[in-house]
Amino acid sequence: MAEVIRMPLLSDTMTEGVIAEWHKKVGDTVKADDVIAEVETDKATMEVMGYVEGTLLYIGVEKGKAAKVNGIIAIVGKPGEDYTSLLEGEGKTAAAAPAPAANAAPAAPAPQAAPAAAAPADDAALKEALKNATVIRMPLLSDTMTEGKIVAWNKKVGDVVKNDDVLAEVETDKATMEVMGYADGTLLYIGVKEGEAAKINGIIAIVGKQGTNVDAILAAEGAAPAASAPSAPAAAPSQNGTTAAPAATPAPAATTSADGRVKASPLAKKLAEEKGIDISQVPGSGDGGRIIKKDVDSYVPAAKAAPAAQSGAAPAAPAFVPAGQEGFTDIPLTKMRQVIAKRLSESKFSAPHFYLKIDVNMDKAIEARKSINEISPVKISFNDMVIKASAMALRQHPAVNSSWMGDFIRQNQHIHIGSAVAIEEGLIVPVIRFADQKTLSQIATDAKGLYDKAKNKKLQPQEFSGNTFSISNLGMLGIDEFTAIINPPDSAILAVGNITETAVVEKGQIKTANIMKLTLSCDHRSVDGAVGARFLATLKGFLENPVTMLV
Numbered sequence: 001m002a003e004v005i006r007m008p009l010l011s012d013t014m015t016e017g018v019i020a021e022w023h024k025k026v027g028d029t030v031k032a033d034d035v036i037a038e039v040e041t042d043k044a045t046m047e048v049m050g051y052v053e054g055t056l057l058y059i060g061v062e063k064g065k066a067a068k069v070n071g072i073i074a075i076v077g078k079p080g081e082d083y084t085s086l087l088e089g090e091g092k093t094a095a096a097a098p099a100p101a102a103n104a105a106p107a108a109p110a111p112q113a114a115p116a117a118a119a120p121a122d123d124a125a126l127k128e129a130l131k132n133a134t135v136i137r138m139p140l141l142s143d144t145m146t147e148g149k150i151v152a153w154n155k156k157v158g159d160v161v162k163n164d165d166v167l168a169e170v171e172t173d174k175a176t177m178e179v180m181g182y183a184d185g186t187l188l189y190i191g192v193k194e195g196e197a198a199k200i201n202g203i204i205a206i207v208g209k210q211g212t213n214v215d216a217i218l219a220a221e222g223a224a225p226a227a228s229a230p231s232a233p234a235a236a237p238s239q240n241g242t243t244a245a246p247a248a249t250p251a252p253a254a255t256t257s258a259d260g261r262v263k264a265s266p267l268a269k270k271l272a273e274e275k276g277i278d279i280s281q282v283p284g285s286g287d288g289g290r291i292i293k294k295d296v297d298s299y300v301p302a303a304k305a306a307p308a309a310q311s312g313a314a315p316a317a318p319a320f321v322p323a324g325q326e327g328f329t330d331i332p333l334t335k336m337r338q339v340i341a342k343r344l345s346e347s348k349f350s351a352p353h354f355y356l357k358i359d360v361n362m363d364k365a366i367e368a369r370k371s372i373n374e375i376s377p378v379k380i381s382f383n384d385m386v387i388k389a390s391a392m393a394l395r396q397h398p399a400v401n402s403s404w405m406g407d408f409i410r411q412n413q414h415i416h417i418g419s420a421v422a423i424e425e426g427l428i429v430p431v432i433r434f435a436d437q438k439t440l441s442q443i444a445t446d447a448k449g450l451y452d453k454a455k456n457k458k459l460q461p462q463e464f465s466g467n468t469f470s471i472s473n474l475g476m477l478g479i480d481e482f483t484a485i486i487n488p489p490d491s492a493i494l495a496v497g498n499i500t501e502t503a504v505v506e507k508g509q510i511k512t513a514n515i516m517k518l519t520l521s522c523d524h525r526s527v528d529g530a531v532g533a534r535f536l537a538t539l540k541g542f543l544e545n546p547v548t549m550l551v
Contacts, residue, residue, distance in 0.1 A: 002077030003052040004086055005036065006201060007067040009139035009179065010461060014041045016066045019073070028056050030076050037073070046461065048140065051200045052076045057083055069182055070137060085123050085220075125216040133208025134183035135217060136167065138198040141179075141461065145172045149197040149335060150204070151266055159187045161207050168204070171266075173339035175428070175464070176457045183207040189214045195266050197335075264291035271296045273329055336425045344485045351404070352524040355483050358536045360543050362499050362514045368546040376441045382516075383419065383473050384444045386496055388549055389542035391415045391435035394469055397535040401468050403489040404526045418467030418487060419447060421454045428454050429487055431467045440549075471496060481517040491526040492535075495519040516543075 007017050017039040024036045035047040036056070058075040061067045075083045138148050148170040155167055166178045167187075189206040192198045203221055206214055262279050264272075268291045272279040275296065282299045284291035333341075365385060372380050394401040394415050403410045415436045418429035430450035432443055453459045470487040473496040484495040497517040504513045518539070522532045542549050 002057060002075050002081050002083040002086060003050075003054070004072050004201075005048075005050045005052065005074040005076060006137060007039070007061075007069050007071045007073050008048060008200070009069050009141065010039060010041045010046050014069060015182065016068045016071075017041050018066045019061050019063050020045050022059065022063055024056050026056050026059055030054060030056050046465075048073075049200070050074065050076055051146065055079045057081060058087075060087075069139075070134070085126065088127060125213055126220050129208075129213045129216040132212045133188060133206050133214070133217065134181065134185070135203055136179075136181045136183065136205040136207060138170070138192075138200055138202045138204050139179060140200050141170065141172045141175075141177050145200065145335075147197045147199045147202075147335070148172050149266075150192050150194050151176055152194055153190060155187050157187050157190055161185060161187050171335055173335040175336075175459050177460075179204075181205065181207050186210050188212055189218075262291065263289060265293065267293050268296045273331065277301065334425045336428070340426045343488055347486050347488050351486055351488075353486065353521050354524050354529065354532075356520045356522065356529070356532045356536055357481070358518050358520075358540055360516045360518060360540050361504075362516045362543065365543055365546050366499075366514055372440060376444070378441050378444045378448065380440050380444050381447075382475070382499065383471070383496070384440055384447060385543065385546065385549075386471060386473065386494070387417050387419060387432060387435055387443050387447070388438075388440055389539050389546075390469065390471060390494060391417055391438075392542055392549060393535055393539040395436050396538050397531065399531045400492050400522075400527055400535045402491045402526050403468070404491060404523055409526045412468040414468065416466050416468045418464075418470035418490070419450075420470065420472040420484075420487070421451050423455055423457075428459065428464055429467060429470055430454055430459060430464055433466070470494070475499060475516065481519065483519050484521050486521050486523055491523045492532065493521045494539075495521065 010017065018041075019037055020040045021038040022036070023038070024030055024034065030036060030050055030053060032051050032053050033049060036050045037048045038045055039048050054076040055078065056074060057077050057079075059073070060071075060075075061073045067073050072087070075086060077083060141148060151169040151171045153168050155161055155165065161167065161181055161183065163182055163184050164180060167181045168179045169176055170179050185207045186209070187205060187207055188210070189203075191203045191205060198204050203218070206212075206217060262269075263284060263286075264279055264282075265286070268282075269279055271277075271293060272282065277296060277299060279291060279296075281301070282291050282295050283289075285295055286292045362382070365382070369380055369382065369385065398411055398413075401412050401415055403412065414434060416431050416433045417435040418431050420427055420429050430447075430453070432438070432446050432450070435443060438446070450459070450463060453463065467487065467490060470484075470490050470493040472484040472493060474482055475496050475498040478498055480500060481497045482495050484493045486493050495518065497519075499514050499516045501512050502515040503510055504515070505511075506513075518536065520532050520536055522529075
């Protein structure tokens with residue numbers, strides 16, 4: 001059955017996207033991970049993948065024109081397949097399709113169309129349903145996202161929904177973001193329960209007039225109509241039950257509700273695991289007794305009866321009584337952790353890394369920072385100085401500001417510095433754009449804003465993508481020296497260590513100096529050793545004499 005590709009929601013303020021470029025044409029074979037188009041939103045230009053395989057049968061939006069969020073932009077299916085019913089359901093006509101010659105075979109679609117739907121939903125019922133309802137699909141919220149997990153539903157079946165209402169919160173591989181339906185009506189159907197994931201473009205909800213035949217839409221999509229029950233518990237016990245069972249502690253299974261599940265938000269469950277709290281013992285204050293974050297934060301376990309100290313005849317040393325039993329906790333992977341593992345594994349084992357190390361005397365930088373902070377409108381950190389110095393060094397050594405593209409090297413003319421930030425779910429790299437053109441105070445302002453957003457899970461896709469060089473700083477955690485894995489698509493990453501007072505020899509005299517150790521990880525396919533060494537020498541010069549960055 002042909003698959004519809006819709007305009008994804010690529011930013012929280014996006015209502016439509018302009019097709020900047022089509023990478024496929026009608027008749028081309030499409031793979032699941034192929035980039036089919038580039039879409040310009042109100043904030044950035046991003047790549048769109050179809051996540052389906054087959055032949056591109058239809059392109060609904062010409063290059064340079066816009067489509068509303070969730071509108072059909074393409075259809076992929078089998079060569080010669082009849083897709084006109086999909087367009088009619090959207091109020092479009094097949095005449096808009098620049099169909100290839102292969103589509104002209106009218107005899108072939110008929111036998112294929114008959115067995116396509118699992119349920120006997122007729123075209124008339126589908127057309128009527130689509131007139132009265134809007135299908136809400138899992139949007140593409142980051143350039144590496146393949147599926148999203150529903151963290152929370154803000155509406156329930158039967159609720160009235162407005163165009164700008166936030167329907168749900170979705171956890172992607174990089175952040176938790178809000179999803180709007182961009183439709184008015186009643187929430188008729190929820191297709192994915194809290195804590196479960198849906199593939200990109202999969203149906204997560206349907207909004208429309210009450211009484212609309214939702215089953216006709218689901219049958220056309222190949223979804224089971226029975227799933228329209230708002231909170232069917234059938235699939236849940238296998239997920240919750242198996243994760244709680246492996247621990248060796250006595251009967252820790254958290255099955256307190258009638259359907260065998262504890263009603264708790266994913267965040268509350270995660271906090272309870274981290275704190276070692278039995279979630280089934282926490283009283284819930286949310287809707288229907290649902291356990292939420294504040295319940296776990298305020299929970300105080302009942303005092304346990306201390307094991308009786310069998311003090312008999314006063315032995316020389318009391319017998320050891322363990323406070324607990326052997327056990328372990330299996331922590332499910334978040335989408336972010338899965339992508340970190342995937343992308344960094346690919347980077348480490350596909351890019352031939354080599355490492356260059358250098359010591360930088362930060363005495364003058366310490367003095368300069370103190371003077372700058374006396375007049376700067378924002379506080380300048382050493383990391384801000386490293387970002388600025390790196391950006392200026394990249395301008396002099398553009399070969400380091402490059403990306404390996406397989407059959408060519410892309411040398412970027414702009415300088416966007418990614419600065420790694422550790423958050424609870426893993427690691428994210430906010431991007432300071434055009435860092436070489438900004439003052440230290442502008443870099444500090446941008447960095448602080450981005451770091452705060454990262455920690456509060458408010459970063460938007462354009463704020464953590466587009467880096468051309470990255471910096472990872474563990475100096476503030478007391479780490480003197482380390483090596484970092486290159487952050488694709490960059491060709492290099494700078495690992496920044498702590499500033500430590502060190503004995504050095506200068507002109508035959510022993511003195512102390514504040515030394516910072518830097519390690520540059522380079523992709524040898526695009527950056528040679530001499531190129532990386534010259535870059536580090538320039539960077540060292542800027543940091544050891546900061547006034548040169550201000551000229």
